[in-house]
Amino acid sequence: MAFTNPRSYLLAGLAMTALTKAADFQETSDNDCDCFVTNGTDAKYFTSHKFYDFRSLSQYANVPEPINDPQDSSNAPPASDYFKQSPWADSWGTQAWNNSGNQDDEAKLLMVNSLSNVYIEKNRDQDPESDTFLTLRTMRHDEFQSAAEFESIPMSYHFLSARMYARTVGAKGAISAMFTYRKSDDPNLIQEADLEIRTIDPPDTIQYTNQPSYSRTGDTVSQATQNATVPRSWEEWSVHRVDWHPKTTTWYVDGQNVSQIGFQTPRDPAQVIFNMWSEGTVWTGNMTRGDAAYMQIQWIELLYNSTGDATTNSNGNVRHDVETKHVVKRKNDGCKMVCSVDESHKIGTAVLVANDASLVKGVYSPLGFAFASFVTLFAMV
Template structure:
């Protein structure tokens, strides 16, 4: 059953909260969604390219979303196609926020458009591509392809699914591109194409270890070597599917010299954007090391499985070339620029994107423990099918020909990933429309007979001035206790109140009914903070990050209530009204509720089960053990939403 119901507010279009488990309409049409109003670039070099766009298929996934963002930061218009098979629409919202932040002092900005579609669906893709046709051909100046399945172990279990999507899908897609004369393609390949090249510790693998025709080359020791065209000991269908795609693209470029294809071979991306607002958030259970580590740190899984401790490495665990995802994204931008500027000519070209240095699994675990101060429980198990021991890149060619080098270290990766420990599980969105109405979002607790409660959440709010996020008990406008978090110019304070805050007859403010609390002693409201409201008989109290901020016995609600989470683009006299076209986002990481209802019978005749003085703060989800002990044996209901908000959105 659902504990919360979702509905929209105001006369506008339906609200669009979205979460990893949400089935709520997103507001984006499919398969050919409404395009953002095309916007010109700022000035200068942007004007020469402002009518063209880069198509990114799979552009809301982990690497795809970071690349889409870096393209926008570099001044490219971006068209994203994604079927949301392993990604979320909230990622698109974050990309837009980060784009707007990057161009906050500019008059103009590049556009980003989104279409929900499977890139293998030729009919739907044809309709989408038709929207970007121009008199001289297509407005798509280049394509970056991320729309592949990528889990090694899953590929062993479901090889046909991988060959159908990764190989057959790419053939269908390239046929469409060829028919439209779009022949500049950046292809997401993988270090998996190298297979089990060597067991020699510390070897840096060059692109010459995997070729699509026989070639002689000179290694770093000055020795002549010969690589036969073909694959060498690739250990899983995922790697073979990537090699097959490369071979097909090589054949295509040979058959038609107008094609310029760059295959980028990745080496274990980790980290997140420096803002902390964009990271790795797959729908399926992660197989990559860093998100798996974070699940252990967050308590979502009990331990990290280390697959194999008998590899020929420094400590027996697998060694990888871990590259920061932002460096990887910039590698795609560099490849696109190199093709566009003809520094990389027609034909098929493969490049390694990596750091050239390797770290073992145990070394990464130790680094994360030192960074976070947390003990990460591990379980050593046997080798995983399809894995190899050592994969470390030689990135020399990318540096020379693409003018690309990594800028971030493993410390940047671990620090940015720890910031993702507080990841978003629910986002409410609001926007002021041109007709003056608003798209707003609200979640209503299904119980209407709550008599007192302790309400806690970890949240942040971003966006233009005039929006207000709220978390409150509600019976009517004269029986309400709330926390209100404003955006923009008012974002340096949080508002606590018991309604009404003014006498309804005289409009004179009621002393002790409202409090404005400065954020000077805390992180900005745009960062994660822990908020808490306690409503008990005769008293309301508010907490910030575990410390009490205010309390009052004035106007304490005495009527049975519901509990509401909401985001509005019109805060009235308190925060003002958002401008037309402006947006805001209310991100929630977790919610905890402890409450009683009029249908329950407390064993305490005074009903003071949750006293304001003795109830501890809740700095992390489900941490308030003392409060749970306090109410043990009484007829209370407790709900903790720590790692998912399916309680909030499922029916």
């Protein structure tokens, strides 16, 4: 079943006998929420919510010309003032590093991340859903591959549900990705939960991995990765979601569980990273000179726990999150005011679903969602 609305993949509502109808849920501010509960096959609670909206930024729309010199590409300024100010500058770091010290074979290209490859673009679809979107570009030049990456400034995300409404388009030989990442000097100790779209693959397959996917001897670790068939082409606008929990990583496309891996699930606090890249290897593919590929994103949403670092919300109020556990309670308050973004009819906005976490148990369960899904699908036939 194809969905055209970015929220239509969500359950239309809870069963009629549940706490209340979805239409009756009250829109609320994040500041009034003690915790956020997710839907899906393995519902969990999170302390915090962030939403980044790139759909109405016409004043910042600017597509920089490709830069054909690797040094100039690396030194390029941001594409617009949007990337110099809040909320972007407080949350994300656009990258300008290159792989010059890590080219371990002749086939690998020099890859240069450029600030000019991350920009706001006018939506020129035939029937556009938005005025603008965020674009990450990778392009094959004569001497190198330019790429795009931005990383979360906080490195303290400790379990999360990350979503993006996005598509990947363009030439073969590139990879678009959304992933959690915890660095280690030992590649075999890196903790990483990957969503990778390879443009050399069919448009209905995506690679999902709890890294590392190779052993110290270079053998593939089959338990760590899945090449999954997805319900919607990655060339079309879709909600891509990763739920990183203590025991499993689960990935969704338009609300459908497409992959779940419990082997070497990341354990420790991490960053969130988005990138569009290629190195000319067998894994990425080798892009033809002059070709380019793009990841285009209308919005990003994060539900998450952190390791106790103080953060400042949009109203300037400092909020302290406690050490994360399987079910998280906000310091001093507990999880009394339970909110959801999945049950909201307005993208990026929370609704109050219960004033006691214990009331949500059972409604937000795999069985409860299966029943609600049945009711929803029956109503749509």
